[in-house]
Amino acid sequence: MPRMKAGSETARQLRLLSDALDSGRLGPVRRLVNTLAPAEIGNLLESLPPGKREVVWGLVDAEDDGEVLVHVGDEVRESLLADMDPDEIIAAVEDLDIDDLADLVEDLPDTVIDEVLKSMDRENRERLEQVLSYPEDSAGRLMNPDVVTVRADVNVDVVLRYLRLRGELPDHTDHLFVVSRRHQYLGRVSLASLVTHEDTTPINRLIDDEQPAIDVGDGAQEVARQFTDHDWISAPVVDDNNILLGRITIDDVVDIIREQAEHQALGAAGLDEDEDMFSPVWRAMRRRLIWLTINLGTAFLAASVVGRFEDTIEKLVALAVLMPIVAGMGGNAGTQVLALMVRGLALGQVGASNARVLLWKELRVAGLIGITLGVVLGLIVWAWFGDPQLSLVIATALTINLLSAATAGVLIPLTLKRLGFDPALASSIFLTTVTDVMGFFTFLGLATIFLLS
Amino acid sequence: MPRMKAGSETARQLRLLSDALDSGRLGPVRRLVNTLAPAEIGNLLESLPPGKREVVWGLVDAEDDGEVLVHVGDEVRESLLADMDPDEIIAAVEDLDIDDLADLVEDLPDTVIDEVLKSMDRENRERLEQVLSYPEDSAGRLMNPDVVTVRADVNVDVVLRYLRLRGELPDHTDHLFVVSRRHQYLGRVSLASLVTHEDTTPINRLIDDEQPAIDVGDGAQEVARQFTDHDWISAPVVDDNNILLGRITIDDVVDIIREQAEHQALGAAGLDEDEDMFSPVWRAMRRRLIWLTINLGTAFLAASVVGRFEDTIEKLVALAVLMPIVAGMGGNAGTQVLALMVRGLALGQVGASNARVLLWKELRVAGLIGITLGVVLGLIVWAWFGDPQLSLVIATALTINLLSAATAGVLIPLTLKRLGFDPALASSIFLTTVTDVMGFFTFLGLATIFLLS
Known part of the structure; x- marks a missing residue:
């Protein structure tokens, strides 16, 4: 297994900070915190339990407060x-x-929102209201209306003079956008081409009009896909009439990708990616309870299957000893198929056109694994309980449950997606229900037929 | 649950392509494929089963072949x-x-590597050899030695003249790097500042010397952290003597972040992030078999615990019916704690300084959940089997197993990390072993003591 170096620098800062906090002298803490970038401060605040978190938050330079707030999870x-x-x-x-x-x-108290809007100049207020008018997780919500535009019919020297007059450019400006008189998006001109071409070069010779613009209604995932597929730093956002509305930059896209990854990792355990590691106990409990209550329900479903075979178990207690193996192995094998499917769906690599091929491949893999591990399991069980028929029954049950697991692993996420649900979230609970129920049912059912009659 | 829009565009392309392939006319397929960016072509190739994949690969423009190869997984x-x-x-x-x-x-046949090296000019060959001399997943391996450098003692107009003479800049050049005569890194100058300042401005007034450079020995994860914390597009890479060696750009960092996310998602199921969805059945089977064989071993461990209580189960078969519930609930609750811990460790937010606080919080959450679900479980069991003592035993066993799950969820990933293993990979198998063994042991043990004596 590869050694981790991830987050080692953050962990070091956290250790330094904790030591300084424990010593009680706040001067060094303040100095330490304010050498950090806002995102690093946010990361540290997330690592601190409530009491210490408030102390450190009070020590952050007021001018960094806004950026730090941007860089922490909702909770x-x-x-x-x-x-x-x-x-x-x-x-x-x-x-x-x-x-x-x-x-x-949207996380601010209403009275504060009013004050913030009042404190803004009219242009910025209108821009904010425009951005807020788009649905969350859409391109419109991610864009910044602050863009630098130029006309196609001027030369490089005109643009350079305009830029010098304008002064500072928005962060991550790698391209200027070329627009028509009606503010329609025509193409983009890179700063790199401006600084590598003579003053007299006409802009329309430098235009790159091959890169598509982002539609303001595109979802965040689609935006992220376009950025990574085209290696963009920034991209224009347009409406249905191709009017330039704003610009999305790579830093927001990196946040989307990281949030999506956390969403999948935590979602599979029924948690929210905005969960605070140190959220109050009551709150953490309530949120986890929902998931675990659903799990309790599916566990009873599986238990009721076992309950149907009480007579069988009474006669052959070895079945009770061995049945968790069949169910558990199905769950683990199905989880592997599920992980591949969820990734494929997230990347758009799995669809109706290749689902059947995938299912067939997974069934063959499951069959081979079933035969291999079935033999191993059968031999061990034979050695343990000295009953060759029991060995045959458990090996067969394992193979059947692995085939069910492969089928469920392929079909459950596809079905959830088709029904409009997020396969990353709910798939695993359905999968283990299938593998538990099928595992118990095939093993105890086969045992009833072949061992007791 | 949020509706997914992820990958919908890719899925659409895949459908179009499949239809065109099925129709057998390759002209439309070729045209369709060659409107796509290399990363999109890579994504499509990964979505195709072997036969179709070869057909489409043969239709890709030769000039895109290299970029497509860069954008697909190893397999x-x-x-x-x-x-x-x-x-x-x-x-x-x-x-x-x-x-x-x-x-x-490194994926090329040796004879081809020799040919490639021979076909390069000396400068590029030396650069390649330099990059290859650094370990995989280090900053040295990620960097591109092709950087644009300037001196501090010139004016903007000298730099602009130099750039015009030089022509095209490397992709994602947002900053030029300022170096000393001995090629030591002094700071960076943004293209944005070059185009917004007068020709006569001296470069040393535009230098940003506050951003740290990346150490050539830093790991990929540390590089990604610095990029995201500082919102960089590109960053200089230096050696121990602060000599500028090359440059890392955001596109490589985005790849690192995505790979790390896939590594965690697939790694938790014992899979490799480079796994080809359509890898040959034998190969897929061999790889999954390792993980499932380990799982079989831990399942036997749990079964052997049940085996110790055969006498108890024989007298009270209801125990066999109910024992999977206690074990399974512990596994699910522990997985939630584990997911939070693995994320915290990856972000560097969890360490020795806050582990105790976290454990204490998780124990309280587990205790509350244990009491709540214990009452629910107890009432259902009472109604089902009509035995109040059995209810008390299962409620107590559940609470104890949830406390074990919380302890294991916090301590297992911390311990693996301290031992130098990747907590994302092996944690879940250890966790479910603990929750199965403890679940069976406490439930059957308590039953033996309180119900049978």
Whole structure:
């Protein structure tokens, strides 16, 4: 297994900070915290239990407050906002980019939102309202309306003069967007081409009009796919009439990819990616309870199958000893198929056109594994209980359950997706229900037929 | 549950392509494929079963071959390379960036590597050899030695003249790097600042020397962390003497983040992130067999615990019916704790300094859940079997197993990490072993003491 180096630097900072906090002298803590980038501060705050978190949050430079709030999960953000009074919040958020502000604004108390809107100039307020008018997780919500545009019919020197007059460019500006008089998107010009071409070069010779623009209604996942497929740093966002509305940048896309990854990892365990590691016990409990209650229900379903065979078990207690093996192996094998399918669905690599081929492949893999491990399992059981018929029954039951597991592993995520649900979230609970029920049923059923009659 | 829009565009392309392939006319397939970016072609190839994959691969424009090879997983890459003769491979890879070539080169046959090296000019060959001299997954291996450097003691107009003379810049050049005469890294100058400042501005007024450089020995995960924390597009790589060696760009970092996410999702099921969805059945089987054989071993461990209580079960068969519930609930609850811990460890948010606080929190959550679900479970069992003592035993066993699950969920990943193993890979198998063994042992043990004596 590869050795991990992930997060080692963060872990080191966390250790330093904890030591400084424990020593009780806040001067060194403040100095340490304020050498960090806002995202690093956010990461550290997420690592701290509530009491210490509040202390450190109070020591962060006021000018970093807004960026830190942008970089923490929803639940931690809530706990940080609870420690601020309205004036502090307004001061923290008023210098944020519009897309970041849009991301934050819904977590703010209503009275504070009004104050923030009042403190903005009209142009920015209208921009914020425009961004907020698009649904969450859409391109419109991710975009920043602050873009630098140029016309196609000028030369490089005109653009350079305009840029010098304008001064600072928005973060991550690698391209300027070329628009028509009606603000329709025509193409993009890279800063790299501006600095490598003579002053007299006409812009329309430098235009790249082959890259598609992002549709304002595209979902966040589709935006991320386009960025990674085309290796973009920034991309224009247009409406149905090809009017340029704003710009999405790679930093937001990286956040989408990371959130999606966390969503899949935590979602498979019935958790939310915004879960605070240190959320209050009551809250953590309530959220996990939903998932575990569903699990309790499916566990009773499996138990009721076992209950139908009480007579059989009474006569042959070895069945009770061995039945968890058949069920558990099915669950593990099915989880492997599921993991591949969920990745394939997320990448758009699995669909109606190749589902049948995949199912056939997985059934053959399951059959081969069933025969191999069935022989191993059968031999061990023979040695343990000295009953060759019991060996045959368990080997057969294992193979059947592995075939069920492969079928469920392929079909459950496909079905959930077709019904409009997120296969990353609910698949595993359905899968283990199938493998438990089928595992118990085939093993105890075969045993009843072949061992007791 | 949120509706998925992920990968819908890719799925649409896949459908179109499959229909065209099934119709047997290759002209439309070729046209369709060659409107796509290399990453999209790679994604489609990964979605196709072997026969169709070879057909489509043969239709890809030769000039895209290299980029497509860069964008597929190791296993699919191998299958694509197997379809090419040495001349095709050399033609495909010779125009790649050095970092991409370094990534590919180890999958090439030795004879082809020699040919590729011979076909390169001396400078590029030396650069490739330099990059290959660093360990895989290190900054040195990710960097591209092709960087644009400037001196601090010149003005903007000198730099612009130099860039115009130089012509095209490497992809994703958002900053030029300022170096000393001895090629030591001094800081960076953004293209944005070059185009927004007057020709006469001295470069040393535009230098940003606050951003740290990446150490050539840093791991890929650490590189990704720095990029995301600082929102970089590109960053300089230096050696121990601060000599500038190359540059890492955000596109490589996005790949690292995606691979890490897949590594965690598939690794938890004992799979490799480079697994080809359509890998040959024998190969898929061999790889999964290792994991499932380990699982079989742990299942026998759990079964042997049940075996110790055969006498008890013989007297009270209801225990066999109910024991999977206690074990399974522990596994599910522990998986939730594990998911949070693995994320925390990957982000560096969990360490010795907060492990105790976390464990205490998780124990309280588990205790509350144990009491709540214990009451529910107890009432159902009472209603089902009409035995209040059995209810008490199962409720107590559940609570104890949930407490064990919380302890295992916190301590197993921490211990694996401390021992130098990847907690994402092996944690779940250890966890379910603990929850199965403890679940069976406490339930059957308590039953033996309180119900049979």
